Amino acid sequence: MAAGHASRLINHGPTVLVTSRDGTRRNLMAAAWSMPVEFTPPRIAVVVDKRTWSAELIAASGMVGLCVPCAAQADLCFTVGSESGRDLASAGTDKFARHGIACFEGPVHGLPMVEGCVAWLEGRIIVAPDERGVDRNGHAAQAYDTLFVEIDSAQADTRVFRDGRWHFDADNTDLHTLHHLGAGMFAVPSRIVRGRVLSPDAPRG
Amino acid sequence: MAAGHASRLINHGPTVLVTSRDGTRRNLMAAAWSMPVEFTPPRIAVVVDKRTWSAELIAASGMVGLCVPCAAQADLCFTVGSESGRDLASAGTDKFARHGIACFEGPVHGLPMVEGCVAWLEGRIIVAPDERGVDRNGHAAQAYDTLFVEIDSAQADTRVFRDGRWHFDADNTDLHTLHHLGAGMFAVPSRIVRGRVLSPDAPRG
Numbered sequence: 001m002a003a004g005h006a007s008r009l010i011n012h013g014p015t016v017l018v019t020s021r022d023g024t025r026r027n028l029m030a031a032a033w034s035m036p037v038e039f040t041p042p043r044i045a046v047v048v049d050k051r052t053w054s055a056e057l058i059a060a061s062g063m064v065g066l067c068v069p070c071a072a073q074a075d076l077c078f079t080v081g082s083e084s085g086r087d088l089a090s091a092g093t094d095k096f097a098r099h100g101i102a103c104f105e106g107p108v109h110g111l112p113m114v115e116g117c118v119a120w121l122e123g124r125i126i127v128a129p130d131e132r133g134v135d136r137n138g139h140a141a142q143a144y145d146t147l148f149v150e151i152d153s154a155q156a157d158t159r160v161f162r163d164g165r166w167h168f169d170a171d172n173t174d175l176h177t178l179h180h181l182g183a184g185m186f187a188v189p190s191r192i193v194r195g196r197v198l199s200p201d202a203p204r205g
Numbered sequence: 206m207a208a209g210h211a212s213r214l215i216n217h218g219p220t221v222l223v224t225s226r227d228g229t230r231r232n233l234m235a236a237a238w239s240m241p242v243e244f245t246p247p248r249i250a251v252v253v254d255k256r257t258w259s260a261e262l263i264a265a266s267g268m269v270g271l272c273v274p275c276a277a278q279a280d281l282c283f284t285v286g287s288e289s290g291r292d293l294a295s296a297g298t299d300k301f302a303r304h305g306i307a308c309f310e311g312p313v314h315g316l317p318m319v320e321g322c323v324a325w326l327e328g329r330i331i332v333a334p335d336e337r338g339v340d341r342n343g344h345a346a347q348a349y350d351t352l353f354v355e356i357d358s359a360q361a362d363t364r365v366f367r368d369g370r371w372h373f374d375a376d377n378t379d380l381h382t383l384h385h386l387g388a389g390m391f392a393v394p395s396r397i398v399r400g401r402v403l404s405p406d407a408p409r410g
Contacts, residue, residue: 011237012384012392013218032216033240037252037349045250045351047242071398078400098405128348136344143333144242144353146250148345166386173396179217179384181371184400187217189384189392193276195283196389200303 005164006151007036009068009119010044012166012189014177015077018048019065019103019112020057026112028095029054030081032180034066042151044123049145053085058125064149065111068119070160071188072174076101076116078184108153118175119156123149168192210369211356212241214273214324215249217371217394219382220282223253224270224308224317225262231317233300234259235286237385239271247356249328254350258290263330269354270316273324275365276393277379281306281321283389313358323380324361328354373397 010016013035019028033047046066048055058064069077080095088094096103096112103112106122113120126148128136140146160167160175168176168189178186215221218240224233238252251271253260263269274282285300293299301308301317308317311327318325331353333341345351365372365380373381373394383391 008387012386013220013237013240015218032218033242035218035238035240035250035252037238037351043349045240045349047240071396074398074400075403076400079403082402099403128344136341136348139333139341140345140351140353143341144248144250146242146345146351146353148349148351164387165390166392168392176396178398179394181217181397182213182369184402185370186398186400187371187373187394188396188398189394190396191276191378191381191393192386193279193383193391193393194389195279195391197287198280198284198304 003042003151003154004040006042006044006121006154007039008164009121009154009156009161010034010036013179014068015180015186017067017069017077017080017114017117018046018054019067019114020054020061021111022057022060025057025089026094026096027054027057027085028080028112028114029085030077037148043126044149044151045146046149047145048147050141053089058147062125063109063111064123064125064147065106065113066121067114067117069178070118070175071178073116074178074186077178106153118160118177121151122153123151126150208247208356208359209245211247211249211326211359212244213369214326214359214361214366215239215241218384219273220385220391222272222274222282222285222319222322223251223259224272224319225259225266226316227262227265230262230294231299231301232259232262232290233285233317233319234290235282242353248331249354249356250351251354252350253352255346258294263352267330268314268316269328269330269352270311270318271326272319272322274383275323275380276383278321279383279391282383311358323365323382326356327358328356331355
């Protein structure tokens, strides 16, 4: 799939799994806070708490993976959002090994892509040096934990995303995306409504 | 409702209506791209194309409103995302008047809050001057159309949001939030799943 479809993968606000790798160190975390910021080139913003192990690996490598988990992975998603990769690293392991989470390598950067997810993106942290060489994106990272990312690869499970859009049907409910309400409760977008453009005189419901 | 619950209102990625007012000029637009960035103080990021009439009014006033529309408003939501407030202003009108969109005034800044929505927020654009007096948030606005906003008021319809979380039930489906898939198709989160924390040895589905 073209990376140009990247925005459509997270346009509707799903929780994502943020993956990172620096050499042999790797991690994943759940992130409810991400959004596209640009169609072309495909760019997104994602919030990663600067104190986390993920933030450290992302800063060291300059790369970040985003995987879109599905309803069948609600437990996995909540679990990896509830424990610290740093603590596990100190004990010589990681969340992938601890929970038997299978991955494949991202096609461009080799980032961990979680099997069973329904979409996978790889990107680079955007650095924007000013005339003094200071990164103008550093402030958003420091003040708001917000990273701006340019997407280099985007893939999706064609059972639920094809022709540039999600197809959430009654026959693929386990593949629907997760939208975190808080405290481990996720809303799943299982109903579709179509908006029509109203003429000025049309009655409104 | 405490503004401290603001993040929960958009945590699950709904499309929002961005409202703006500068003197007698006012506008609203649909925005699929927003996210919380901080719990306390409550802060969010929202993407507003810098070429739009909304961006001009927001920059002039320093204020922005966010309303969370519901399934019953899919047509309204798609419609206001499909026309230009600037064109209407040139003709001496606006989207509110054109479509008979009723509003109440936000309690802190008096921003237009759209009736029939299920949550309403008001905020201020965050300005972060550096030692030279240059706004460090200006780059995100310029390069990524991303505005950082501190929330000053947050309200919700208690039929669907109470006790700090959304309650999407079978008896309030018209009040469920809209999540834009593209081209006027919205997913509606009508199913809830609960994530459990897995022990390392637990079998995974």
